[in-house]
Amino acid sequence: MNHHKIWTPVRTNIRNKLVAGTLALIPIVVTYFFLKAFIGFFDRMVSPILDPLIGFHIPGLGLIISLLAIYFLGLLLTNILGRSLLTLFEKWLNYIPLVRTVYQTTKQVASAFNIKQTGFERVVFVEYPRSGAWTLGFVTGQSKGKDGTVFLHLFLPTTPNPTSGWALFVPEEDIIPSEMSIEQGLKALISGGAVAPAVTNLHSRTHNKSSLQNSQK
Numbered sequence: 001m002n003h004h005k006i007w008t009p010v011r012t013n014i015r016n017k018l019v020a021g022t023l024a025l026i027p028i029v030v031t032y033f034f035l036k037a038f039i040g041f042f043d044r045m046v047s048p049i050l051d052p053l054i055g056f057h058i059p060g061l062g063l064i065i066s067l068l069a070i071y072f073l074g075l076l077l078t079n080i081l082g083r084s085l086l087t088l089f090e091k092w093l094n095y096i097p098l099v100r101t102v103y104q105t106t107k108q109v110a111s112a113f114n115i116k117q118t119g120f121e122r123v124v125f126v127e128y129p130r131s132g133a134w135t136l137g138f139v140t141g142q143s144k145g146k147d148g149t150v151f152l153h154l155f156l157p158t159t160p161n162p163t164s165g166w167a168l169f170v171p172e173e174d175i176i177p178s179e180m181s182i183e184q185g186l187k188a189l190i191s192g193g194a195v196a197p198a199v200t201n202l203h204s205r206t207h208n209k210s211s212l213q214n215s216q217k
Contacts, residue, residue: 042066123185125176159189
């Protein structure tokens with residue numbers, strides 16, 4: 001009986017340590033294989049050309065050269081000539097139905113991650129599209145009505161592609177401030193709410209009413 005009492009906590013301790021170690025190891029292993037596959041992908045593209053020239057294989061050289069090529073591509077596309085060439089290329093793709101669909105879909109997803117933060121002052125919660133349902137809004141400015149009411153100018157992006165959305169003028173008293181940064185707000189939108197703070201300062205109307213009643217007593 002005493003032997004059982006001693007062995008039980010030992011087994012529990014060993015099991016907990018194994019579980020903790022496994023949970024810590026999983027993201028490390030996944031990251032390792034991702035980096036290995038990522039670097040290998042670029043190496044396989046460049047190695048057939050470079051290896052015969054230099055006489056041996058340098059791991060990671062393909063990634064470096066690919067990053068340089070991507071940089072110069074971005075440099076080209078940020079000027080008028082590059083944008084004109086890209087426009088012609090996209091017009092040519094429009095004549096190929098399946099390729100056009102794949103390209104446009106991929107471009108929309110990529111644009112979602114490249115959304116500009118310029119003009120976004122902060123993240124707030126606004127009751128939309130119905131009472132009791134809240135969504136994220138990005139404050140872009142504010143103005144006053146004739147009666148002195150302060151209106152916040154909000155951009156309500158769609159998810160998971162926040163490059164489109166709605167522009168709303170909402171009374172300041174009808175919004176709830178958010179503690180999220182602009183980056184956190186964008187991540188929450190793009191992930192469909194999967195990547196969002198576990199605790200927010202949202203509260204229901206019932207809570208508001210009870211707080212108001214308590215303050216009036």
